[in-house]
Amino acid sequence: MKKHLVVAPLLCVAFTVGGCGAGDETPVADDATPASTPTGSSAPTEPEPTAPEVPPATGARLTLPSAAVRVPDDDWVARPADQGSGGAFLLNGRGGVTLMEVPTLTDDPDLDHLVELTLDSAKANNPFPMRLGEPREVDGVEMPLIEGSGGGKHVTILRSVVLDPAATILLELRTTGPASLHRERLESMLATWRWR
Numbered sequence: 001m002k003k004h005l006v007v008a009p010l011l012c013v014a015f016t017v018g019g020c021g022a023g024d025e026t027p028v029a030d031d032a033t034p035a036s037t038p039t040g041s042s043a044p045t046e047p048e049p050t051a052p053e054v055p056p057a058t059g060a061r062l063t064l065p066s067a068a069v070r071v072p073d074d075d076w077v078a079r080p081a082d083q084g085s086g087g088a089f090l091l092n093g094r095g096g097v098t099l100m101e102v103p104t105l106t107d108d109p110d111l112d113h114l115v116e117l118t119l120d121s122a123k124a125n126n127p128f129p130m131r132l133g134e135p136r137e138v139d140g141v142e143m144p145l146i147e148g149s150g151g152g153k154h155v156t157i158l159r160s161v162v163l164d165p166a167a168t169i170l171l172e173l174r175t176t177g178p179a180s181l182h183r184e185r186l187e188s189m190l191a192t193w194r195w196r
Contacts, residue, residue: 054184056191062086063196064101066162067139067169070192071097072185095175095185104166111161114168115144118159122146126155139193154182162195 059071060078064086071078071088072095078088081099089096115132122130128150135142136158146157158171173189175182 054187054191057185057188060088061192062088062097062099064099064169066101066167066196068192068194068196069099069171069189072188094177095173097174097189098170098172100170101162101167102170104161104168107163107166109161109166109168111144111159114161115146115159118157118170119146122148122155122157127151128153130155136190138190139195141195149179149182152176152178154179156182156186 057070057072059073059076061068061070062078062081064081064084076088076090076095076097079086081087081101084102085098085100087096087098119130119132126148128148130146130148133145133147133156135144137143138158138160141160143158143160146155146159148155153176154174156173160169161167162169171189173182173186175185
């Protein structure tokens with residue numbers, strides 16, 4: 001297994017969902033109306049059930065020299081990544097995955113600097129705000145995350161470095177549609193990520 005650079009958490013996550021629909025809001029009680037207080041003893045509340053885990057992706061496997069991951073499902077047309085760059089896309093134009101591994105000029109690449117450059121590029125090349133999110137643990141390695149949404153479009157970028165030999169890795173997922181579907185696709189892919 002390759003050695004990986006692990007980075008401390010950067011910032012908290014903030015998914016922005018464009019255009020929250022009407023009817024999603026819960027009516028707020030008038031401030032002048034006193035809240036009713038229950039009489040008698042209250043029973044302990046049971047914890048809410050957690051959402052079920054997203055099943056792992058079942059599409060084609062994209063393989064880099066240092067890692068491999070599956071695309072969400074068979075609707076995604078895959079382009080091999082074994083030479084260091086590849087990805088997948090939906091024929092309807094509503095999604096794309098880019099996967100790259102690029103050798104570095106130094107044996108000790110600065111992941112923080114790489115993430116800053118990636119964030120600057122993402123801000124310049126997307127019509128909606130892009131920001132650092134909470135790093136994700138992916139197959140035992142923490143990967144910085146950059147994300148943004150707007151107008152029903154969503155982008156998530158994960159970066160990492162490997163040190164044997166030194167290279168930078170990028171996974172970028174772009175989708176159009178509900179934010180929940182974007183998150184499901186991302187989670188399904190990350191569940192299949194394996195370092196080689």
